Amino acid sequence: xxxxxxxxxxxxxxxxxxxxxxLFVGKRLNERVRLxxxxxxxxxxxxxxxxxxxxxxxxxxxxxxxxxELRARDVLLVYFFTTIGINxxxxxxxxGGRPFIILLVLTIGFMFAQNLTGISVAGLFDLPAAxxxxxxxxxxxxxxxxxxxxxPTIGEEYGIANAMEIGIASATLHSRICAASPSRPSxxxxxxxxxxxxxxxxxxx
Numbered sequence: 670x671x672x673x674x675x676x677x678x679x680x681x682x683x684x685x686x687x688x689x690x691x692l693f694v695g696k697r698l699n700e701r702v703r704l705x706x707x708x709x710x711x712x713x714x715x716x717x718x719x720x721x722x723x724x725x726x727x728x729x730x731x732x733x734x735x736x737x738e739l740r741a742r743d744v745l746l747v748y749f750f751t752t753i754g755i756n757x758x759x760x761x762x763x764x765g766g767r768p769f770i771i772l773l774v775l776t777i778g779f780m781f782a783q784n785l786t787g788i789s790v791a792g793l794f795d796l797p798a799a800x801x802x803x804x805x806x807x808x809x810x811x812x813x814x815x816x817x818x819x820x821p822t823i824g825e826e827y828g829i830a831n832a833m834e835i836g837i838a839s840a841t842l843h844s845r846i847c848a849a850s851p852s853r854p855s856x857x858x859x860x861x862x863x864x865x866x867x868x869x870x871x872x873x874x
Contacts, residue, residue, distance in 0.1 A: 677735045684737040685745075691716035714813075714841060746818055780806040799827040800835060808840035816840050 670679050679687065695716025699705045705715055724735045762769065787805030788798045803823060808816045816836035824832030 675732050675734060677733050679737050681738040681741040685741050691720050694719060746814060780810055783809050797827050797829060799823050799829060803832060803836040804839045808836045813837060813840045
């Protein structure tokens with residue numbers, strides 16, 4: 670770690686250590702704040718927003734910019750997505766039956782809707798269609814992990830300098846915060862009805 674010309678550079682090892690600390694802080698905050706749990710805000714997002722505010726205050730107070738070396742993050746992302754695929758089995762997919770097919774069709778439909786909306790909004794502001802994709806299924810379906818994985822490629826190929834910031838902001842504000850708030854009451858009612866239906870004894874014939 671070194672400070673030079675108002676830039677605080679944090680090496681890869683310390684960046685990973687800070688990331689672990691962010692996770693634990695977010696976990697503790699979610700345990701203490703009931704609203705965060707009710708809105709299904711992930712622990713990394715909670716901790717990340719807090720540390721983002723702290724870094725912003727550091728910049729406002731001293732003009733120091735924090736720069737994290739993120740090479741380890743990219744390697745860990747590969748491990749993360751690989752381990753998800755290791756547990757996938759065709760038998761599990763086939764066991765899903767009709768509900769799985771319905772869910773799959775709905776998900777694909779929402780992906781098209783998200784991308785169409787994102788590209789349309791980007792067009793209204795004379796922005797490249799790739800910006801709309803970052804605000805569409807890349808961040809909303811894929812979340813933060815997919816956004817971090819694809820944003821550098823999209824930014825390089827389409828000349829979008831702040832592609833990462835656009836994608837992360839969209840994933841955080843839309844798929845985590847905005848989507849969780851209105852869906853929480855309806856989801857609670859649906860789960861309550863499902864529990865009631867399952868717990869109701871079947872009358873004897």
